Amino acid sequence: MSTTPEPVPSRLDPEPVPRRDFLGIASLCSTAAALLFAGIGMLRLPKAAVLSSPSKRFRVTLPESLAEGEAYIPPGRSIALFRDEEGVFAISLVCTHLGCIVSSIPDGFECACHGSRFDPDGGVMKGPAPTALPWHRVTKSEDEFIVDEEEIVPMGTRVSL
């Protein structure tokens, strides 16, 4: 007749998890979930839904005197229009490396920031630029041209005069 005596619980022993801890755990989890969703919700705010930049489509009239190989840059735009016997085309002047504005030089384009060089068609010749300067869609509308900075067309696409 040997019964092991019930061990007397010590004040220092860890308590078993009582059922009422469920409420504590539930409140902890709901707080964490609320914080998570509120955080995601707040992060949506800084991502602008409407961009403040000017319209990407614009009309342009080419000057009569524009020679072949000479760039016409509409004021306030970072795009160059050219005219040759095959037609009119537009090349972006935003360097594909880090967004500086390239300048048009006789044998192509060069970037002041990190020395990228491009040929007259915008292809990379030298420097850190990863890709060629994109060509943009040009459409003719009576005696004006409409340039769409959002639409990229394959290199060599021209609109005939």
Added chain:
Amino acid sequence: MSESPRKNSALRDFGANLIKSPQRILRSAMRSGSPTTDRTRSEFVFGNVFLHIHPVRTHRWSLRWATTWGLGTASAAAFLIALVTGVLLMFYYKPYPEVAYDSIKDIHFVVPTGRFIRNIHRWSANVMVVAVLLHMVRAFYTGAYRSPREFNWLIGLGLLIVTLGLSFTGYLLPWDQLAYWAITIGANIAQSPREVTDAVGITEVFDPGGLQRQLLLGSDIVGEEALIRFYLLHVMILPLMLVILMAVHFWRIRKDGGLTRPDDVDDRLGPPPPDTYPVFTEAPAKTYHLAAIVRGRTSAVGQGPENTVPSMPHLFYAELGVLMVTVFICVALAIVSDAPLKELANPAVPENPAKAPWYFLGLQEMVSFSAFMGGVGIPTIVVIGLGLIPFLDRERQGTGESFGGPGGKKLVLESAVIGLALVIGLEAFAIRFGWLREWYPEIPQWVITAVNPGTILASLYALYSLWLIRRYNSARAGAMGLFTCFLCGFVVLTIIGSYFRGPNWDFYWSPAEWPLH
């Protein structure tokens, strides 16, 4: 008969109390008497909300100049100066394009002391960057990141990043050519993960680079949205983060057992000089109650004095001294050199050369080969590597000593020579012969992203470090070699970016040779 003297005494007391009240107001604020005994010196520290982040007593080792060179305190002091001058500048600064430029011009030419305050602000920011970098170098070479201070090393790393962020966001605010093009480059570096997503062909569906750039600029151009965001980061978000991290950083120094020190520190220090305020003038009534709550080897029973001195005055006067030296440096630099202000920002014509703040010119040099690797990839690897150091080096040898650990000073010197030789050699080669794009114009971009001077340099440094770990059979030796190499790389690339790069990022032996145009 008994009524009148009481009335008289109340009036008398009123007069006496009125005379004594200034002194009593001061005493009620101070809570303890003048700090002349162990007890009041201690109360001076823990009775004050601002001071009690300090320990009551400071180890003599921590007070040696050569332990810290005061660099941590100097960083905090520079931040304090930048904070005060920055708030003053906010009286006149208006964060709107063109108006911003005019308001900086007003501050420079019209506002009383405006130019001086702006100069101090600019110089204190630079002093802070230098002090924070040197502070990290000091902490690394004394092994101060080791257990139990690993977490504080991580906090310090966070402080370094926030410090650089503060400087960079401040760079845009004048809205001049320098600012505009540095931010254009910076925002496009944030977008440079596209270099990788483009190569894989998933940019259409997964574009973290574009998202980062848009979050930073609030638009797809650097304009009014970008300026207000940078302003918000500069005056609110980043300073708040910095203050919170600083509070944790300081508090952890105390909780982690003060500054790191060698095991045989008592022998190294020797007996205190005779004019030092004596240790424990009054026999403490109880010494055991703190031992119950402080972790680590703190119980000094039977070991004699712990070689500490009261923080008041020893530590506080040293800190005040460092603060005054920092103020002196910032003010002196502000007197001799004006903060630059170029022409109004012109989105059509880049500044040539367009240079970031000096501490980013090393990155800009690497970026001139690959935007992603130089601007995002390698910095991320460096930060992760720095953060992992305390968890990979679990050794004890040399803790608290300058260049302590296997190899010591000799190893650091050797690594410096190798680090310098590799970075100078690679840069000289790339400057003289160009890089892959010049040789094979049709090469796919991912090859250049993977193979460029930045990645080659980082890989060579890493290989050398692995070899050091084998040679010395010690992770600390590898860490010291790698840290030294990266330090040399950073310094050399920064110098090349600052002095040897001119218009179109071409190489020139001196700015005097830059073509005029």
